Amino acid sequence: MTAALYAYAFLDEFVLLYPVYVLLFADSGLSVGQISSLFVLWSLTGVLLEVPSGAWADAASRRTLLWLGPLLGAAGFALWVLVPSYWAFAAGFVLWGARGALGSGALEALVYEELERAGAADRYARVTGRAHALGQAAVMAATALAGPVLSAGGYRAVGAASVLASLLCAAAATAFPEHRAPAAPSEDGWTATLRAGFADLRGDRRVLGALLLVPAVTAVWGALDEYTPLLVGESGVPDAEVPRLLVLIWAGVTAGSLLSGPAERLGRAGLAALLAGAALALAAGALTGGLGGVVLVALAFGGFQLATVLADVRLQRRIEGAGRATLTSVAGLGTELLTIAVYGAYGFLGSAYGHGAAFALFAAPYLATALTLALAAARGSRR
Template sequence: MVLDGLKKRLYLLSFIDEFAPMYVLFTLWFNDNGISTADLSIVFIVWSILGLVLELPSGALADIVDRRRLLGAALALRATGIGIWLISPSLPALIAGAVLWSMHDALASGAREALIHDELDAIGEAHCYGVVMARIDQFNKLGLAGSTFFAAAIIGLGASIEAVGWINVAVAGVSVALVLHLPDVQWVTTGDDASVRRGWWATLRAGSLAARRNPVLLRLLLMGSTISGLMVVDEYIPLLARLNGASNATIPLIVFVVWIGLIVGGELAARRPDISSSTLASLVLGGTATMAFAIAIESPWALMAIGVGYAPVQAAWIIADARFQAAAPSTTRATATSVRGFGAALISAAAFAIVGLLAQGDDPTAGLHWIVGTLALSAFAIPATVPKRAPTASAKS
């Protein structure tokens, strides 16, 4: 019963946190205000670089302070960034909002996974982490899918993109409240500022070393970084759909189908957590081929097939993450996860740079083909990288 209650709270939080109708429209909002695809790519690069700078120190911070408050602060920063975009849809405001969102990403990276693992461990259910995270991911994507459908509906009724954005900000406030009311597992040692600073440096060092010295953990880290870093195709779907003739009211529906693909990927990970690595690799290869085909066809409706391609890639990410968390030491889990996030941010920055460099006007097609091709190549490494089961960390240290 305790597990069921915790899962319900986590699933509700996951849904509300990602119920963000502005996600699918913000690139259009800025494009309508004179921001080009190349400008957007530059901002995405700044976003990723700042994430690189903040990723590791924020992960270490999440190993020594209350992770609930850290996540609450992260969500508040993201909402503030969206508010800045709405107030001033200019390039400086886009950069400012991206900086705040990057701070959110860094603070939440590692802290979120570690918090959920700790919540389960506190009730003796840590072995359920993989399946619970798969379900949480599904509720994340249900929130995204629901919000894109909502955005399409109210845009179709005549609402402006700006109005959709302010609804997004209001919903974000609910997410903050839900995070702060999660159960307190009370594992963090309190102390004065000096002891916290010493603990932060020691935790940062220990977590980074753990990620490098454990071969299984290191391989899973590299694979997780690659998959996460290259899953940026959806960032450009609204622009690509518009270039292919889709209207503002239709674009959210196209993205809605892509989110459904991610939900299907989560279902696969939940039902088949022990799927063989070779089968998973084959599915990822098939998925990337489907994505490449969808991008190549100059039809907005063909872009829906990207959801089919995203499904196995999402499953691979969830399964690799579950085995990564099982192999990570508990007291430096957030830091080790942030090392993985650091790698993902580095790869994302490179991907955004390539899209920007290869863009023809507002058309990101050439760069997206490069990203999908690289993701396909990474599938060949899955059998050697993702074990059927990751060994549990030998000590909670």
Template sequence: MRALTLRAVLFALTADLIPYYALYALLFADHGLSTAQISALLAIWSVTSFLLEVPSGAWADTVSRRGLLMLSGVLLTAGFLVWTLLPSYAGFAAGFILWGAAGALRSGTFEALIYDDLAARASTAAYPRLLGYTRAAAESAALTGILAAAPLYAWGGYALVGWSSVLLAGVHVLSAIALPGAPKVVSASAVEDLEDEPDTASPPVGLTSTPAGVSRYVHMLRSGLRESLHVRVVRRGVILVALLNGITAFDEYFSLLADHTGVSPSISAVLVGVTVAGALTGAALAGHTENVSARAFSIALGIAGVLFIGGALLCGAATSHPTLVYSLTAAGFTGIAIAYGIDYNADVLASARLQDAIAGPARATVTSVSGLVTEVIALIVFIFVGVAAAWLPIPALVAALGTPLLLIAVLLPTWLPKAAEEESLKQPTAE
């Protein structure tokens, strides 16, 4: 377990140790792109992930998950390389396509690999804690990368930030090699569905396609979609996780919110780092909140919505009070950070419960369906900002993006899957 935890944490850590995260919105703006154009780029990123999300999940249920995660790292590295070498709208769009493909390959694949490895050890009860560790590692890395962006930018501008991001993304590729090659775990209830599939007995060993491999791919795709759509507890879990995760697309506008107050790019990086610290704390506490009631989480999310909206509006007010710019901006970002942490903690809990609820053979596919819905929600966020930016300032836009937290607070008590020990969740029944 310790070795698995260390390898999983290392992979998550290196995935987000990227200085570009703090400043890429400002990079685009400094190259003449408007808020609407930046939202269009983000939409390209989201659409790419949307198109590849479920197909890549079924691929991960068919071939080597570790191999796909290595490929994901290569694509991520290539995306940042394109940004650094071709800092133009076309280059940024190409980089987002590569990044979107990398994210789609990783989404669902990593969670399924870790969960199945734990299942092989009969230790799935440790999954919420381990997932919390990996999410905390990712946020710690993102925070480190974001804070590092400030001195990197001061020393070498966007070029040094870019090349540092390329190098660190390359290290992430190497970390994927250390991941376990866990077997696919199929529940007893799924065996009957699989026994007529002659190709499913053969373990996936590579990324190549064969007639049997294609047949298995189609079977996994259908199985995952069927469970996601027709098993109520899984369907609701898929949507809930997507909502909690998808609305965090608002973090793409944090640096623009900070810039709106008039602070320098270096201070903007620090303020964005404060929000990441909030998410880090929320993830790190996941092992301690896994038994908190759904009603308590619902109340916490309601509070998070109020804090988020209020924090964004405080940042807007900062521009009208020059003597209070720094204090109001700091207070605003602190409220946003707390709200982000609450949402992140709830996301880890819901993601773990979703993995427990999945009973079929296509674990990565089901998880990727949630990823697909996540991208739909993120795309809605980007389109909303792109259109509304013509009438609303950034603080009002960001405040509006916090309102879904209030809706999720209402849905969570009935949509959150129950704890893993309820054996009935392992026996899906179609509606």
């Protein structure tokens, strides 16, 4: 199962269009406003489909959703390069958003339950951490290859490589084992599964706490990642050096993924310390600038990535009912909504105070989360 997961994780992110699709939009004559509207459409698609797709994954075959998603992505990428126009780009983003929603929740639930069935649920953090690391390595590899492929064959060559990677990703999904039988059909269909998942959420406060921790840890740094080129550029680094320094940040993220196995036994106090340290490194690095600042931001992002994996581990271990994919998707929905809020807030803060100050200010939510976890750990130790 792990071989299929690692192949899937790499191919899912090995999309050469990722680093150049904004250039494709601009070269096709789209304005900044039109490009921004596409991003909004992409986010809204994820928001609308996140929870229903999770309930579908609990009611039907999760493996089916995992191979269907990349096929939708392949169709969207093909549309972009074959008929480049605003409406083709919009349709592609809807398909891409659906691709992400179908995999969100279904993948985590399938992997955890298959490991649990094999008596290896304690390997979940290590396995998913390696999968995340392979996905990040794929992003770096795709970024490095996109330029040469674009120069050699244009956007159609980049698009063809992206479609091929998506098709191979779908093929990898067919290799996933799935011993869980889909839920028996009922008059209510997937809505019954959705209600069952929310019943589990209401019935156990520990599940609710673990679910809320996922967006609290994941959303802010995930949104800030989109602005790291602007942060690095603001520090006076020549434009030609920006991509190389960004590789340092991605190396930090990859290291955080690989450390998830050894760190999986961190309790609330340990997770609080991790988040507080990463938040302080983020603020210091953003305000320092230069190579030293980038190194600190890389350490911070590595800490946040590690915390992201650990938060998912806590959630999977708390869920005991049949609505695992549903509740994981609810956490994904919370992450999507909070990410959109961060984008809006960053637009104001970055314009008013600069990128370094904006990054530093966004360390505050992590300090608040760390304080909440530390207080909860202290209350638990007194019982």
